[in-house]
Amino acid sequence: MQTGGRTDLAVELKEGLQAGAECQNGMSCREEFHKHKNVHVSTVVISDEEAAKVMGKQIGTYITVEAPGLSGADEKRRRYVAEILAEKLLLLTGKTEGKSILVVGLGNREATPDALGPLTIDGLVVTRHLILELGASFREKYHLTSFFAVAAGVLAQTGMESGEMVKGIVNELKPDLVIAIDALAARSTGRLGTTVQLTDTGIYPGAGIGNNRQALNRATLGVPVIAVGVPTVVDAATIVQERIGQFLKKTGVSEEEWNRFCDETGNGEQKALFVTPKGIDELVHQAGDTIADAINMCFCKELV
Amino acid sequence: MQTGGRTDLAVELKEGLQAGAECQNGMSCREEFHKHKNVHVSTVVISDEEAAKVMGKQIGTYITVEAPGLSGADEKRRRYVAEILAEKLLLLTGKTEGKSILVVGLGNREATPDALGPLTIDGLVVTRHLILELGASFREKYHLTSFFAVAAGVLAQTGMESGEMVKGIVNELKPDLVIAIDALAARSTGRLGTTVQLTDTGIYPGAGIGNNRQALNRATLGVPVIAVGVPTVVDAATIVQERIGQFLKKTGVSEEEWNRFCDETGNGEQKALFVTPKGIDELVHQAGDTIADAINMCFCKELV
């Protein structure tokens, strides 16, 4: 789970730009709204270093699907959201039939808001071993992508960085592509469990033992890495900021005073705290199911 | 999990009294500090209705054990804390040998910060069935209390209030006493996983479907109910309040303005949010183990 920064969501960064600012130079931005289904898709492509610097994000494509209900109890709604996610995921992967893909679930199965990755893995219908056993004719008959999966565990349980383990597996089994699933941190509580971000820039697991922690991206793994994430937490410091911002605005107290106060006192223990909704357990299970459905639709549609 | 109110901890209410105020009329307060072990025990007895009203708590005894490490990785430390908890729990239960006790784990096993109750149940060495099978001589040989246990599940999974289920079991199996374990909400993040509250006033499960939700106390169950709780969450609204209080103090902005702002804007979605430490999964497992150890020490010391 990535809670080190203020937000993992490109769409929130864009919102943070000065009001009235258009999509920056070096970026292209596109919005789609499926009105009758209440699904909003925002696609931001950051195409040069300067824009990347301004946004504090890597060069690449960021697709944000805002779909209330993606982690809700209504299965039909989730199915519909999964179809849109599958469509967007295929935009990033390109045609995959006959290729080989490793899906990695990041995060800690034992810590509810961080369990998105492992729970998604549980819902996958992996096909690699079936294709090895039943052969090319089986693969062709069902137009399958060969895909396999691992829940990478967490440092304190394995003694390994996720990145180290995944790198070993990638070198040995040589997938054409890696898809990494992780829980994200958002800036706004309204996004928890309602937004999926898909990006082809890879993933940077939560701050850990410093420099040993490896990113999962093309540079480290040698193959493209698509990251799929759902915000499940907000930093405690962020939620304070959100509320106090409203207060300062309303009362006309200068923001500077607050900033000075923060500089002087630090955020202290708030850094070790996170904020989640009360129904986080269902939220994470259902978001995991939705993403697993989307992946299954992409890679073994005719089997499930 | 009880997050409806600002705090479930009597010791925090006491702190909230005007600075310099002594222990109120109608209350007795006692502090113990095991200095070399860094364990602090506060015992508050509320003995009349007026004090109960002032404190917003039931008449009864509240023992708060503050013991950093009670949910930590150091097993020796946890064992030591368990011994103190066992000693304090016996103050509330009185002599139990030969009696029968039902231990109830409240909360949702699937939601990490709310799993304290079920996880504690997992660690118990229940004896009732052994005593029924092996007879009084076995019970006498090991000086056992007959105790049995249930994880009550949660409304959305069972369709029953915890209180309804427990009442049925109490009426059928007629224990002399009920001990209920639950995760609590605290006002201060510093208390998360470091404090245990024991009280003989029973327990009031988190706000749910209104009046249907039953308390677990002598009035509803017909036998004394001892509640054992550990704070695992802070309301999101509380953490905002904590931080903003510091700011207002420092800057000299009047608190009234903030209160007016809150009255006008409400706490909105913050009510559905809670704040937990990042290592909440280990915290809850280890706190559950510590409490289970303490209960085992009380009731079947010679078996474990």
Next chain:
Amino acid sequence: MQTGGRTDLAVELKEGLQAGAECQNGMSCREEFHKHKNVHVSTVVISDEEAAKVMGKQIGTYITVEAPGLSGADEKRRRYVAEILAEKLLLLTGKTEGKSILVVGLGNREATPDALGPLTIDGLVVTRHLILELGASFREKYHLTSFFAVAAGVLAQTGMESGEMVKGIVNELKPDLVIAIDALAARSTGRLGTTVQLTDTGIYPGAGIGNNRQALNRATLGVPVIAVGVPTVVDAATIVQERIGQFLKKTGVSEEEWNRFCDETGNGEQKALFVTPKGIDELVHQAGDTIADAINMCFCKELV
């Protein structure tokens, strides 16, 4: 899990009757075969004491659904089997709209072949609390039965017999009917995970601490009890018997000699052993899902 006897399945007892024997006096027997779907339903009604004695079963109705695939990976097949199970279950419950039903999952969640009951409970969409909250109009709108559920746990973890706990809950919440789900023992390995038995005679949890162990039936609970079971194990002694029977038949060695050998040597440790298929984990999860689907179809069809 019931492994004390040779078989929990009435249909197997019937098969055990002398070849050529018709359905006994005091019994009625009916067979249905859904040929194109490969589902076989056998209904045996034992209507007098004499037939009950001959069969070694209680007076009542036993419906056995033999449906290869009920615990398989094919979801469509499982859905189809669930529809047949729902239809048969409704034969035993009668019309339930507006009534109240408690579903009890028996067995040990931690022991794979015995986890059928708890896993079925996990898949239910309970409605009692919703009806209490949203009122009669909600119940009427969706033609709901008020149903609630409990996984009763096992003696070694709770210190209570399942029967004791359920009796307490029944007395407190007064359902009109109890449905108990349990894993069964079969005589034939071919039945494991392919057969569901439904009966209105209640259930007799596995042999335990002797007389303390209570049946779940109308006599003990005061309301009708429908038992739903799937064989997940065969006694080790049974599988030996199955194989050796074939051998004796083939070689013409007299069965008497084998029986004498068994009388002399006993079954020893084989009594503490059971036999399961290698894929028992999927089998139990998928059988639990199928039964949960069937129950949801019966009682809250318009909600799921």
Next chain:
Amino acid sequence: MQTGGRTDLAVELKEGLQAGAECQNGMSCREEFHKHKNVHVSTVVISDEEAAKVMGKQIGTYITVEAPGLSGADEKRRRYVAEILAEKLLLLTGKTEGKSILVVGLGNREATPDALGPLTIDGLVVTRHLILELGASFREKYHLTSFFAVAAGVLAQTGMESGEMVKGIVNELKPDLVIAIDALAARSTGRLGTTVQLTDTGIYPGAGIGNNRQALNRATLGVPVIAVGVPTVVDAATIVQERIGQFLKKTGVSEEEWNRFCDETGNGEQKALFVTPKGIDELVHQAGDTIADAINMCFCKELV
């Protein structure tokens, strides 16, 4: 879990040799009996190809610790057994301080008798990441071995052979040694949960998709592989054989007739069945705890 062959235990093979036969040429055999503790240790070293062929085992050392109670409820007893296991494990690993070791848990967490590997992993106190973070002085202070761990999952969930995943991790993280934990099949039901086999010959995961399935040994991984296993199942065919053998002996029926019968009829579905004790869930958890304790004693004694 290895159930393909009749037995995974070298000690059972030895017993299978003709009565009166001494330890074979090309083998050395040693027995130790801790009488007052009721622990029996048998060490068999197979040192040449011919003996290996006779025994149907690889050249190497096989240590079998028979210790009733190793998977029992008595924690003191388990602790004692763990100490003996640690001592024997160190005989196979040699001095490990300052070296790096990967512990692999094989098997399926969801299938009770096969969960020994993953459950053992849960109990380990891994140190690799701590040493990387805190440096050599930390390692030296506590005389640590750097060890890390992975539960390899199963083919149907990951789409990868355990051997493929482990090979990738070994190539990337370059441990000096691998220790693989797995549930075994025994020939005798008396050994279930009472015996640990340690060997330096590696491990051959259960039969799966044929040739794709890789052994974990020095040849495949490039580093020594020590296998630690506990029998948790007996093949159904074996238990039939065990019982029928007694019968044939007693009645004087020729074994040939039985063997001919088996050849003609095959073992059919019995191959897909296994036999476990009724308390398999506790057995596997407690055996896993015992082995984890033994490993922790070997590699981070001063930390736990």
